[in-house]
Amino acid sequence: MTLYYSTDLILKAYYFQQGGKHMKIYYLSATGNSLVTARRLARELDEDVTLESFRSIRLLPEIETGDTAVGFVFPVYFADVPREFLACIQRMKFRRNTYLFAIATCNGVPGTTLRTLSGALETKGARLSAAFSLDMPGNALITPQAASDKRLNEFPGRLSQIARTIARRGQTSIPRTPVWESLRSAAVRAIGPRFVVNPQKFHTVETACIGCGLCARVCPASNIIISNNRARWGSNCIHCLACFHWCPKQAIHIGGLLTDRPRYHHPEVSPSDLC
Ligand SMILES: Cc1cc2nc3c(=O)[nH]c(=O)nc-3n(C[C@H](O)[C@H](O)[C@H](O)COP(=O)(O)O)c2cc1C
Ligand code: SF4
Ligand code: SF4
Structure with missing residues (x-):
């Protein structure tokens, strides 16, 4: 444990010595869960953080990041990274040894999301150092009210834990996807885009x-x-x-299958936050 923390501290000192404490968080959000996550994370970190939305980068042919830490906060779509958001990440250029982290907000089924992202970064010679999935109210299949309330109540505590790991430039393992989860993800990907959204x-x-x-x-x-x-x-x-x-x-x-879904948006977000 002591060794783990000292390695983290050395890495953190190294990242900061490489060019200050500037962090960029790229986010995608439709109903606010990921936006609130990115905003709150930025508030909890004692460093210079800029948020950059998917809409502002989606048409850029190349995305030069230049920051010492880069984060991705986005919703899970069909048990995976939203395709167009992943395409943006694939067009990014990172400085050497940039600390990369991700938070995937979801409705309980992150599927192969974090593995996909980690693999995509690896093919660019970059490493996803820390990755988290965070259960939030669903916006495709709507979460029952009691479960939504519970997730929103637990959110600040869970986010603080994540923020502490990121603040010390901590490493996490990228969760392995068991066979049954890969199968479930494949089924969600086959059925979701045709019948759910x-x-x-x-x-x-x-x-x-x-x-x-x-x-x-x-x-x-x-x-x-x-x-x-x-x-x-x-x-x-x-x-x-x-x-x-x-x-x-x-x-x-x-x-689709569930024609009469109730509408949802995160209570702290209004349309002007997304425009
Ligand atoms: C098209 C679509 C597909 C989704 N697929 C999944 C999924 O496979 N697993 C899951 O847990 N949540 C899934 N969700 C739910 C969202 O990931 C979740 O509600 C997220 O927090 C929404 O983020 P936002 O409010 O920032 O847009 C899906 C949502 C959409 C719109
Ligand atoms: S058309 Fe609707 S669902 Fe499609 S990207 Fe625009 S806001 Fe999202
Ligand atoms: S009422 Fe406004 S937001 Fe709704 S579909 Fe018509 S133009 Fe779009």
Whole structure:
């Protein structure tokens, strides 16, 4: 234990000596869970932290990070890293020995997410030093209220633990994915995009849509335009469900197996935080 902590302290001293304490956290968030996680982490760390959203980097051909510590905070989609967020990470360039960490917020089924991310970074010659999954209320399959409340109550304590590890540049093991979990992840990936969140089935109820454009503003992929006072979807959907959850008239329906899902957003987040 003592050895473990002293190794961490030496590594931490090394990272800071390499160029100060600047940290960048790249995040993706549709209903606020990951945004609140990134914000709170930034508050708890006694260092200079900048948050950078997926929407601000998604079209950059190359993303030069230049920071001594880089974090990724994002939701799990279909038991994995959201494809478009992973593509951004694959276009990033890190300084040598950058401390890399990740927090995947999810609804209890992180699947192969952290392994995927770790593998993707390895192919770039980078190492994911610390990785965590964090249970939050679900926004695709909606978590029962009691379980959601419990997760939100436990969130500050869990996040503080994570923040302490990151503050000392701690290392964690990347959880192995047991065979049954890999199978479950494969099933989620096969079924989810067709039957649970399938952008081809998104539509508005004409009489309910007031053409306010909020769905277009919160869409991190600029995939919605308002035409003739109605939302219309393009072909760049990243499945995040921001449009569905934030529409003030609940005019958006997403079809699929669970047509009448309740709307959710994290209580500390408003649409302007995401636009
Ligand atoms: C398309 C989609 C697929 C999802 N798939 C999973 C999943 O496989 N496992 C899981 O635990 N949560 C899954 N979720 C739930 C989200 O990961 C979780 O609610 C997350 O905290 C939402 O983050 P946000 O509020 O920052 O957008 C999924 C959500 C969406 C929108
Ligand atoms: S947010 Fe809802 S009401 Fe406003 S334009 Fe979009 S679908 Fe219509
Ligand atoms: S269209 Fe809706 S679900 Fe698709 S990326 Fe935009 S906000 Fe997310």
